Amino acid sequence: xxxxxxxxxxxxxxxxxxxxxxxxxxxxxxxxxxxxxxxxxxxxxxxxxxxxxxxxxxxxxxxxxxxxxxxxxxxxxxxxxxxxxxxxxxxxxxxxxxxxxxxxxxxxxxxx
Amino acid sequence: xxxxxxxxxxxxxxxxxxxxxxxxxxxxxxxxxxxxxxxxxxxxxxxxxxxxxxxxxxxxxxxxxxxxxxxxxxxxxxxxxxxxxxxxxxxxxxxxxxxxxxxxxxxxxxxxxxxxx
Numbered sequence: 001x002x003x004x005x006x007x008x009x010x011x012x013x014x015x016x017x018x019x020x021x022x023x024x025x026x027x028x029x030x031x032x033x034x035x036x037x038x039x040x041x042x043x044x045x046x047x048x049x050x051x052x053x054x055x056x057x058x059x060x061x062x063x064x065x066x067x068x069x070x071x072x073x074x075x076x077x078x079x080x081x082x083x084x085x086x087x088x089x090x091x092x093x094x095x096x097x098x099x100x101x102x103x104x105x106x107x108x109x110x111x112x
Numbered sequence: 113x114x115x116x117x118x119x120x121x122x123x124x125x126x127x128x129x130x131x132x133x134x135x136x137x138x139x140x141x142x143x144x145x146x147x148x149x150x151x152x153x154x155x156x157x158x159x160x161x162x163x164x165x166x167x168x169x170x171x172x173x174x175x176x177x178x179x180x181x182x183x184x185x186x187x188x189x190x191x192x193x194x195x196x197x198x199x200x201x202x203x204x205x206x207x208x209x210x211x212x213x214x215x216x217x218x219x220x221x222x223x224x225x226x227x228x229x
Contacts, residue, residue, distance in 0.1 A: 035182060043220040090216060099170055102154040
């Protein structure tokens, strides 16, 4: 069973700060996902990556397959970035469907 | 497009009662999933489906049954609800063979908050 560990569990920062959230996993994966969950509960997929780096606006996600580690960075953080950020990995199942194994999430608060 | 929708949004059940949660997607996705989210536990996969008429067990399938009679719908059933099934339930769907940049990105519904007393 793949274990997905995130750090930190909670993070409070000031507006404008550079944010880094880390994720490590224990066994091989087909892809790693970063998800965002706002206080209202909805979950949105931010990135799915299997190698290298992806950037979308102020968000950057990187993955190191050899080290089984990924990071999510937020540049110029803003209070609207406050949310729970969840790392998840795709683990190929017998039928080919990649059900996700999730970390417990990082609760991020950006103060004005 | 509505994306992924879930019905109902909230429900309170008594122990032993049964209910069905409905998930619908209008993106023609092949794969659909049911997850539960509990405090301190993260999301966990209950059951999933790789296509119409097929279902499979995930990490925590006990006490639940599912059906995928139509491609766009994935039903999660609780035959005899227990307090341990109090949770927030999320449905998700994903493509098969979509654009390379999409891969198997999953699209989530808004969730159903279920309380079993």
